[in-house]
Amino acid sequence: MVASNSSSSASSSSSTRQIINDKRWARKHTEADIRHLIEGLQNGAIPDYQISAWLMAACINGLDIDETTWLTQALVDSGTVLDLESQSGAFVDKHSTGGVGDKATLILVPLLASCGVKIAKLSGRALGFTGGTIDKLEAIPGFNVALSQEAMFAQLKTIGCAISGQTRTLAPADGRLYALRDVTGTVESIPLIAASVMSKKIAAGAATIVLDIKVGRGAFMKTPDAARQLASTCRAIGERLGKTIATVISNMDSPLGLAIGNSVEVAEAIEVLQGEGPADVRALCIALGAIALVESGQYETLSLAETALMASLDSGKALKTFKALIDAQGGDSEVLQDASLLPQPDRIKMLPAPEAGYVNGIDPLKIAEAVNLLGAGRKTRESPIDLGVGVVLRYKIGEYIEAGDALLEVYATDDFEKNAQAMALLLEAYKIKPEKPEGHVPLIHELCMNRPGHLADLISLKAIEATDTISSVL
Numbered sequence: 001m002v003a004s005n006s007s008s009s010a011s012s013s014s015s016t017r018q019i020i021n022d023k024r025w026a027r028k029h030t031e032a033d034i035r036h037l038i039e040g041l042q043n044g045a046i047p048d049y050q051i052s053a054w055l056m057a058a059c060i061n062g063l064d065i066d067e068t069t070w071l072t073q074a075l076v077d078s079g080t081v082l083d084l085e086s087q088s089g090a091f092v093d094k095h096s097t098g099g100v101g102d103k104a105t106l107i108l109v110p111l112l113a114s115c116g117v118k119i120a121k122l123s124g125r126a127l128g129f130t131g132g133t134i135d136k137l138e139a140i141p142g143f144n145v146a147l148s149q150e151a152m153f154a155q156l157k158t159i160g161c162a163i164s165g166q167t168r169t170l171a172p173a174d175g176r177l178y179a180l181r182d183v184t185g186t187v188e189s190i191p192l193i194a195a196s197v198m199s200k201k202i203a204a205g206a207a208t209i210v211l212d213i214k215v216g217r218g219a220f221m222k223t224p225d226a227a228r229q230l231a232s233t234c235r236a237i238g239e240r241l242g243k244t245i246a247t248v249i250s251n252m253d254s255p256l257g258l259a260i261g262n263s264v265e266v267a268e269a270i271e272v273l274q275g276e277g278p279a280d281v282r283a284l285c286i287a288l289g290a291i292a293l294v295e296s297g298q299y300e301t302l303s304l305a306e307t308a309l310m311a312s313l314d315s316g317k318a319l320k321t322f323k324a325l326i327d328a329q330g331g332d333s334e335v336l337q338d339a340s341l342l343p344q345p346d347r348i349k350m351l352p353a354p355e356a357g358y359v360n361g362i363d364p365l366k367i368a369e370a371v372n373l374l375g376a377g378r379k380t381r382e383s384p385i386d387l388g389v390g391v392v393l394r395y396k397i398g399e400y401i402e403a404g405d406a407l408l409e410v411y412a413t414d415d416f417e418k419n420a421q422a423m424a425l426l427l428e429a430y431k432i433k434p435e436k437p438e439g440h441v442p443l444i445h446e447l448c449m450n451r452p453g454h455l456a457d458l459i460s461l462k463a464i465e466a467t468d469t470i471s472s473v474l
Contacts, residue, residue: 016040016050023057031070038074042173048180055177055186063191068233069240071191075199078173082120082149082205087156089118092292093206095197097230100218100364101255105133105163106269107285108292110322113161114312115289115305117296120152121163122170122204134165139263139342139387143331159324170203190226194233201243208244208296210288215445216253218364224249224445231448246291246449250284251441254362254397257281261376261390263342264411270336273319280443286310291449343388345411351426356403359395361431367391370425374412386413391426398437 019033037054040046063071084091092112096102109121123133134145147155147164155162168175174196181187201209211234214220215227231247238245257278259268271277272285290305299305312318319336326333335341371377375386392409395401407430412419 016046016054020050020054020057023054023061026061028064029067029070031066034067034070035074038071038078038173038177041176042078051177052180052184055181055184055189055192058192059186059189062189063195065233065236065240068191068195069237071195072198072202072237073241075171075174075177075195076203079171079203080169081203082152082170084118084120084205084207087118087153089156089160090116090208090296090298091206092117092119092208092210092296093121093201093204094119094210094212094288094292095201096212097193097197097214097220099214099252099256100368101257101260101265102214102252103133103136103257103259103265103269103281104212104285104288106136106266106322107272107281107318108289109161109163110273110325111285111289111309111312111318112292113159113325114318114321115293115308116160116298117293118156118160120156120161120204120206122166122200123163124166133163135385135387136262136266136269137163137331139266140326140331140335141341143326144329147329155325155328159321159328161321161325162329163325166200171199174199188220190229190233193220194230194237198234198237198241202241207242208292209238209246210292210295211245211247212284212288213247213249214252215249216251216364218255218368219252228446231446235448244295244450246295246447248288248291248447249445251443251445252364253441255364255367255393256284258393258396259390260367260371260393261374261411262385262387263339263344264390264392266335266342267339270319270322270339273313273322275314275316282313283443286313287444287447291447295449343386345388345390346413347411347416349410349412349416350406351408351410351423352404353395353401353407353430353432354403354427355432356401357432357434358400358436359397359430360433360435360437362393362397363429363431366425366429370422370429373422373425374410374419375414389413397441400436401432 015036019037022029041051094108096104105121105123109119112119137143137145145165147162152162152164178196181192186192213227213231215224221227221230227249231249235245235247257268257280259265268277272282286306286309289309290302293299293305294302323333323336332341371390374389376389388411390411394406394408
């Protein structure tokens with residue numbers, strides 16, 4: 001019996017070495033190869049150093065769409081799948097690759113539910129320079145971010161939406177694989193990113209998925225070509241695995257909205273749901289929401305969907321749904337009328353502009369780094385964060401400011417002398433020049449969605465401004 005186990009272990013090790021060597025020499029895997037790796041990762045039969053070796057080989061030599069799809073499916077099969085098909089209604093899902101000031105999920109979930117679709121959103125926490133939806137929701141006193149599947153289904157029946165932390169039962173092998181990618185320098189591999197994103201979305205059960213892929217200095221995708229490649233790969237995986245995937249490539253060369261932090265972003269999301277708030281946040285949420293409504297078959301055109309979404313925001317219907325969501329998940333919905341109930345900073349300081357001129361640029365990465373130094377971010381998944389700290393921009397690109405006027409508001413816990421590095425970064429983030437910047441940076445660069453008959457329709461939105469409606473440029 002012992003000899004048999006040793007022989008089996010040796011055979012597995014030999015197979016793993018062969019799979020690593022195949023990818024080292026850029027040879028294509030079989031589906032069985034991929035499943036061997038993921039099952040071995042999940043049950044501990046394959047040591048981390050061998051998985052790490054394979055990750056580096058895959059990062060260097062790539063995975064084709066067959067291999068990437070097999071990897072996605074293997075990650076899905078490592079856990080459970082949320083059974084939304086057993087529930088009535090049209091289910092949609094939305095995912096963002098992460099950005100600075102991106103609070104769209106807080107707005108989109110109740111907004112879409114108020115327009116007739118159902119959405120069970122599984123979100124994560126902050127890590128690195130991007131904020132986390134779950135951290136932001138925890139700024140609402142009492143809000144429960146750990147729903148059971150039964151509680152989530154019950155909530156979907158009553159109010160049509162739910163937001164919860166990512167459960168360890170959905171695509172658990174992806175969590176283990178990502179942890180190794182994070183320490184082996186293989187995070188930025190397009191196939192590995194696509195498989196990671198799509199495995200979690202497919203495991204979450206929705207048939208229609210909208211992916212908001214950020215591009216720019218404040219995003220993981222730094223170039224339009226990389227963003228397009230990721231979008232194309234995710235769509236191809238979805239098509240092969242029976243999901244309707246729409247992709248949006250949106251700008252992250254400056255922060256989204258005015259607020260960057262946790263409490264401050266919740267407050268800004270509430271403003272948008274009240275029919276106000278920054279124009280770029282509102283425009284992006286309406287664009288993403290319109291795409292989701294059309295792709296799920298609720299509306300025939302983006303223009304009709306957009307009209308319904310704007311009416312929901314302006315009438316207070318979306319805000320009412322957000323109140324129902326907060327109440328259902330144990331939170332204090334009085335925050336909708338009184339933002340001071342959210343965690344507050346000890347100190348607020350106005351940071352003056354060092355010179356007069358037009359704002360020509362705002363570096364989102366430096367803003368995020370500064371906010372993290374203030375205490376809003378974490379270095380590891382277990383690190384505590386300060387929900388009350390952050391910044392609120394007073395000026396955006398293209399606006400004129402006088403020397404000495406407040407450039408932004410800084411919310412902090414410690415004395416500002418202790419935050420000298422953060423303050424310096426905030427000043428460095430702004431590029432102020434005598435001349436007004438020419439042209440504009442589009443809010444949305446491109447989108448790709450499915451029309452009736454499943455015909456791919458790539459639409460370039462080069463002319464869209466933050467104050468434009470999406471239908472006006474289609």
